[in-house]
Amino acid sequence: MNLVELDALSSTDSVSKPYASSTDTGEITYRPVYRDHVDDAEDLARLGYKQSFHRGLSLYGVFSVSFSVLGLLPSVAASLNFTMLSGTPGMLWGSLIAFVFILCIAASMAELCSSMPTSGGLYYSAKVLAPKGWGPLAAWITGWSNYIAQLTFFASCVYSLSSTTIYAASEYDGTDYQIKQHHIFFLSFFFIIVLAILASLPTRIIGRLHSVFTCVNALCIIASIVIVLVSASLRHGFNKSSTVWSHFENGTQWPQGFAMLLSFCGVIWSMTGLDTSYHLVEECYSASVNAPNGIMLTAIIGGLVGWILRAVIAYTVVDFLAAVHAQSIWVGYLSQVLNRKAAMATIALTVLSNFIMAQGVLVTSSRIAYSYARDGVLPFSKWIARVNGRTTTPVNATIVNCSAAIIIFLFFFVGHCAIDAVFAVSAIAAFIAFIIPIGLRAFFVKDSEFCRGNWNLGRYSRYIGAAGTIFVLIMTPILCFPNDRHPTFLKMNWASVGYCIPMGLILLWYALSARHWFKGPKADMPGLEIPRMTSLKSADLQHQFSSNFNMKDY
Template identity: 45%
Template sequence: MSTDAPRKRSVADEPVTSVLPGGDVPYDPTHEFDADEEVLAALGYKSEFKREFSLFTTFCVSFAVLGLLPSFASTLYYGMGYAGTAGMTWGWIVAMVGIQCVACSMAELCSSMPTSGGLYYASAVLAPPGWGPLAAWITGWSNWLAQVTAAPSVNYGVAAMILAAGSIQNPDYVPTEYQTFLLTVLLMLIHGVMSSLPTKWLAQINSGGSTFNFIALIIVIIMIPAGTDRESRGLPRFTSSSEVWGTIYEGTSFPPGISVLMSFIGVIWTMSGYDSPFHLAEECSNANIASPRAIVLTSGIGGLLGWFLQLIVAYTVVSIDDVLESDLGQPFAAYLMQCMSQKATLAILSLTIIAGFSMGQGCMIAASRVTFAYARDDCFPLSSYWKKVNTTTRTPVNAVWFNCVIGIILLLLIFGGELAVGALFSIGAIAAFVAFTTPIFIRVFFVGHRFRAGPWNLGRASIPIGVVASAFVALMVPILCLPSVTGADLTPDMMNWTCLVYGGPMLFVLVWWAVSARKWFKGPKVNVQHLMLGRAENVVEGVGEGKAGERESDGEMPELGLTGSTDKPPELK
């Protein structure tokens, strides 16, 4: 018997959810597939990126996108302003239970389907028969709204801190909306150039940025309690625990419990960057293990360190009213001026600004990968331009600049006032978690134990954790749309614009689906062309240009990809 014949393999040998006919692994006599290429091909895609991200560098990008220090500084208005120190202490813990459940469930999906399309791809594969394209459409657009608003909102916060630092040094200077807009646009353009660099450079830049982010966070956590000058102002060094944990600030017109839930916007927005490893999976080696680990590490470490920072601020803040109403226009800077010397305040602001710059860069990278993945499936007008990978840098440069332009347009909300531009933060929170939870909900309530888990999975805890994650997001979506005031006090200036700015585009997307998209959008398009098992009779005859895995009838993604072994998933590794 000849030993030259290719070994027959099935995707049952690989712990992934395959969409290829019969669960086969592609065979190409001119190319030897490595493990990552084989897994990606089983999911229907050819490898287009260099896999130069490791577990550590993927975690670095994700932690940079999370950006605890700048995220906290940018959303302090909501966390402190809605429920005071109680929302910042035990409120953070309550929110993190739900957030960690979402992160773990997402990591399990990532291990099973490590593609740049991420959540969008998972929704399409897991949805009930006939519903895959609609599930992918909703998940994809919600996720894209979260991604495209991330860099503008981060850079807006950084610009506000830079100008606030100028105001501290020169009390006569009062930043204008026009100056804030121009500075934020400048930051967007710088990040656009940086995000167009080769993957290897991006990995190194983000490793350095994430390392600085982590070090800056630790320095600030130590520096504030060590350097507070509250005692020189006739105050105790720290506020009493009974006041910090037991007093709910009346920052809204709603009952205290609702106010605490409303304060979760700061937690949710801050913790919404841990999905980045999912979108970078096609650039990560050993992706179906490294990427989910990076998701859980980011959420877990970020949640713990974020809580420490919340505690420190809660125990040292002097007057919440003065923080919220300061002429500096940046609550974190106003807080620091209450309990720190001017030099210490400027030092902490400097660290936060640099960390925020790194965070904005990470957000731009993650958003470009999402846009590339969706454009690859022709979701956008002119998708042929946005899905191109630059031949020199091997990165989706066109997608980077598409997002950059959209982000700059969104920054025009700055001229609508603080509440209008604040919608960028609440949109990011809601849009991200709607996208995070849609495939989790489908997996829990429609797929159940038929789900083909990857090597990183939750075992028997998978469904209970998914239920908690789904319930948490279902509760928070309407809560985060509530205005802070009610009755006669509710004017257009005090309105929560999240309903309009998020609901409007999503309503348009649904109408677009009903009128047109349902006729041509069939979900993620696989693009692997190959000989199955090396036999000519197994050439996949796809739709149109012979794309493997598509149905000859309608080109839709195959239904639930439970090919291969049906054994119970292995325990969590």
């Protein structure tokens, strides 16, 4: 049986679900199906794919991996060089303002996830939502931008893990030890091997691990906050609210207002993993409900807890400028606020949380590589898209991503300008990938043409998507600005170069070759291709299909 034959079957339905079908003329349409239950295999079949993964993740399991990817404690620590650029008011007001717009992006992404629950995620959505003739290019840019984001984000996480460990050891071991870049490189190499092994485990074990990791992550955050607050109250007290909320200290050579915008960049980087639940949707049951809820829980809880952490830092920092100019801002800050043992304990919690974060990022990025390789986008796609028969996980994709991260580490030998660029590139690439399908939905697809899933924004969908898209369009150039107004060569912000060169080569590849063979995500169900979303009459929307549909026919 194929999906075309399902057109002739009938049942009673009540909930809108999309699926692909073809007409006698061969035209592919994207139709919603109304029914009163959730069947993940059927949903995936309507999108053109057969079930490959074991669906072992619940809402909590999906949220656990996604929350681990955010890694709030190490994310806040690693992004202080952005959030502290305009003083403590920038940390607090900037985080709140950016949080509102990130919620808009998360809500729009959750709606797309419910409508099209496939691990291709944003890449699949861009193809379906693009105007006629532009689908392949939209999918190509979205997919590669998202993949670049995942690779650089993973490299950033592992570098942050290694550098925090080494700098803390140097700070507190009582010796004057000169840290060199190859020390961080070899420690990063060791961490990558361990992370690759964990990411290759069966989905069931990964789900259980991350259920534990989420609890450990939460305990690390709570313990760190308690340690800082108790120590601050006993040692030097807290900063006054009037100072914390209104006393700007510009750590840049730009005007204060622009420095405030630069502080948004830290919040954006810490939310780079916002789409994690989307990419795990094929390993989640009741995916069209649980995965969108996972996206929203990640955005809401991650945003609020991240703001609380920044508020604690703002109220307890002793010498703001000294912390900003420290070799590691987080280690410098903790040295001001805590005694030696308490600082070491907090850094240990940060390192543990950072390890969990890196592992979650690798799990997600390997699923993205698998979904793109399944569609023939990546070089050596057939090998990368193999699912290990024993673990039922994309082990080959994990190996490829780890190898790419090691190559990225080689650029870190250039200096801190390269390191900062990789951090910024991950945020730029991720949010560009986020807003392409969201922007297409907001500005090009009418409500009557959009096939909503169980989780949707109703009539506010396009307005919320437009707000998130405009925010990213404003912030993307700002992510490319250096802190110094007249920087030297090594103090330039090389993020624009780090993103534009690989994307330029990828677009050149598309123009010279890929446009002839790449048509967007490929369906692996018989006789189907991925459609673009089309407007249908209400009679078509009442389309029915068999209640005894059996995926074993495939």
